[in-house]
Amino acid sequence: METIRFHPYLTIAGLLLGLWSLKHIGVKKPNPNRLPRPPGPKGLPILGAMLEMPSMSDKPWLAYDKMLKKYGDMVYFEVLGQPFLVLGSLKRTNDILDKRSSNYSDRLIMPMLQLMGWSFGIANMPYGSMWRRHRRAFHKHFQANTVHKYLPIQEKETQAFLRRLLTTPQNFMHHIRHTFASTIMSILRLVVPVLESDDPYITLAEEALQGAAEAGIPGTFLVDLLPFLKYVPSWFPGTGFKRKAAHYAAINVEVVNQPFNIVQTKMAEGTAIPCVLTSLLEEFPGNEELGRAEEELISRNTAAIAYIGGADTTVSTTQTFFLAMAMHPEVLRKAQAEIDAVVGINRLPDFNDRPYLPYVNTIIKETLRWQLVLPLAGAPHMATEDDEYDGYFIPKGTAVIGAAWSILHDPEVLEAPEEFRPERYLKDGQIDPGVRDPVVAAFGFGRRMCPGRYLSDNSLYSIVSSVLAVYNINGPVDELGNPKQLEANYTSGLLSYPVPFNCTIEPRSKAAEFLIRGLND
Secondary structure (H helix, E strand, O other): OOOOOOOHHHHHHHHHHHHHHHHHOOOOOOOOOOOOOOOOOOOEOOOEOOOOOOOHHHOHHHHHHHHHHHHOOEEEEEEOOEEEEEEOOHHHHHHHHHOOOOOOOEEOOOHHHHHOOHHHOHHHOOOOHHHHHHHHHHHHHHOOOOHHHHHHHHHHHHHHHHHHHHHOHHHHHHHHHHHHHHHHHHHHOOOOOOOOOOOHHHHHHHHHHHHHHHHOOOOOOHHHOOHHHHHOOOOOOOOHHHHHHHHHHHHHHHHHHHHHHHHHHHHHHOOOOOOHHHHHHHHOOOOOOOOHHHHHHHHHHHHHHHHHHHOOHHHHHHHHHHHHHHHOHHHHHHHHHHHHHHOOOOOOOOHHHHHHOHHHHHHHHHHHHHOOOOOOOOOOEEOOOOEEEOOEEEOOOOEEEEOHHHHHOOOOOOOOOOOOOHHHHEEOOEEOOOOOOOHHHHOOOHHHOOOOHHHHHHHHHHHHHHHHHHEEEEOOEOOOOOEOOOOOOEOOOOOOOEOOOOOEEEEOOHHHHHHHHHOOO
């Protein structure tokens, strides 16, 4: 008898069809009022809108923006039975993710992130008691009324950044990353001092974030849509994702444990410097709600989360600031004139000057809005229960995406949103409260809004105002000294960064150079 051979990909297709059928055929989804789903692509049987769903390499925020322009400010579709809802207006995100946050604060379970070891991240944790405990621990040290304690550290690291720019301005991209890493690690007192180059902990965290950026967009990996694939043997065709996940999981173990172990050892020796992590470890004993193992878990996770968030997302925004200034020298000159009038030329701007520098503040706002670090406002929310909204039915388990890019690039709300225009936020020389502030979308929505936004805002002001005070930033030139055209090119993924670019960074005057050199004192 002839042996029957099964092609591996046909076997996979058969498995997908069979499992989809078991999951969906004969299952009646509750919809008592027989309401329609929101508009969107219908797709194909079984596959749903898989062919329309953008991949990580497609800059998905732009693909979703096209969908929103076609179907309206709510777009619904399903992929292999998983429902998705994209919200493209501030009204929709406020109504659903803010006003109904009790039902929309959970997270879509993404097996690839779990396999990569990202269970320690607040952003990825399911909504519940463990998430609230982590959030409470983080909030205690980084809320609006607390972050002022870190201003001296931020000013010191900014001054070090200015000195590095004077010595090797061509390495500004590295200097930006080093500065924010050093700032957050000084605040946390994790591993100090940070090495000028090839710092092992920074390198680990950067690589960990590469994995998160790749896996954070739903649908990038098929295992997120078909979770049973994580149980398929690694030798089976199409399971290369398992090797990738194992690589990042090993890195994340080091990211979480390395700083915690160092501080814990120093505490036992009596040589630890008081910091966020020592405070967490000292506060937990006596808390009857938690066991010791859980106390340590929350402490080590909180420290890792603070570094991961503070040392990377603000990096992208600051790199965007340099790109914007190189592309728009007229903006830089106007900001410098404001600083000279308010601060003078004999010192750097400080935090007390901020209320009197409205144009500098508009540059920060526009930098946040123009090219978002998280164009889809981070990981999707998830509906905990069935819901009815504005005549539509939203099934339990729907992944809800807040399209931050679309909200902050809406031509009906902001004129020429694709252009970098800080002036859009000004009226009669002051910040116009009637103009949409990028904070409404840039840091997420509802109870999942980024808890580190206050620290990030202070860091951005410190860097932006000080750089503007003492440096000119211009576009690159060719061998003949002719200006070369710069373009705003960005990477794709959950996190978006400027593609590496060149610019010319020089002290704006002899007085400015003297001021920078004097910072060594």
